[in-house]
Amino acid sequence: MATRTKQAEKRASLKLFDQALDYGVLARLTGFALRRASVIDFARFSEAIGDATITPLRFSLLELVGQNPGFQQVQLADALGLSRSAATVTIDYWEQRGSLERRPDPNDRRSYGIYLTREGETQLKRLEQLVIEHDRWLTRKLEPAERATLGELLEKICAR
């Protein structure tokens, strides 16, 4: 039992990337650096939120619904680069928690508009604060100007 705990403990400390090793071309790859940073972000996200089931993707969807009430599932899926089935599952998650609801679209009976519930609005406001705090933690080593620059450069990468 002690052994298992130790193994889990060791992994939990997440001391990525060993100084003793030569990373070769990896050290020159933007893609590798992006992945590293993303892993760090992801690893602390749920912890910062205080709920292991709330992932970055799930938060993103809730935020998107909050900002764009009434949009179709298909639009939300596209906006996040998800399949329709993945969007269904993610929406199910929040609906089961009472944070959002599907309302039949009066103009197209195949589809629903997705809306926050009253509970969802409260929840989202709470999460926004925690996520913003977490993001500040993630970028705590950067000056405000550097953070802005990073945002612009990443934006350029994503622009088509």
Next chain:
Amino acid sequence: MATRTKQAEKRASLKLFDQALDYGVLARLTGFALRRASVIDFARFSEAIGDATITPLRFSLLELVGQNPGFQQVQLADALGLSRSAATVTIDYWEQRGSLERRPDPNDRRSYGIYLTREGETQLKRLEQLVIEHDRWLTRKLEPAERATLGELLEKICAR
């Protein structure tokens, strides 16, 4: 049949992120931008390599072995933030392809040193070229100086 093809086709085009939607606080989050860029990188990586089974992680491990021949699995796992079992599986993948081999460690009979085979050396050189090309594609919208800046900023995020 036509329907299915269309669905897959649509997703393959990966037109992430809809201009019509308001991304709210997501637009201000470094973590969200990192994830977006990573998704773009990952989505094109295997395609650029021309082999759907070679993922960024698998390439990273091979590169690490190439630069650090003879290291233990546990060291490679730590260097990539993997569990021991995940490292085992990843090494199995390359070993089955004849690209690397486990050699018994003469000093510690519990462990192996991991080495490239002759085939692995050739393979790695080939992959390095393709990966570097892919990374250039990923950052094609950035000036050389911007690319360098991005690297430094990401480095700061990852530094402890």
Next chain:
DNA sequence: TATTGTTATACTCTATAACTATA
């Protein structure tokens, strides 16, 4: 007792395909 590596197992995430009900 602790560590290296393997295996068994389970869980998360996401995709494609098939299905339904509409359009």
Next chain:
DNA sequence: TATAGTTATAGAGTATAACAATA
């Protein structure tokens, strides 16, 4: 015929736990 959403299913990927061999 095409589309919105659901469900069934499968495949990556990765983790923990248990185990064997060795330290």
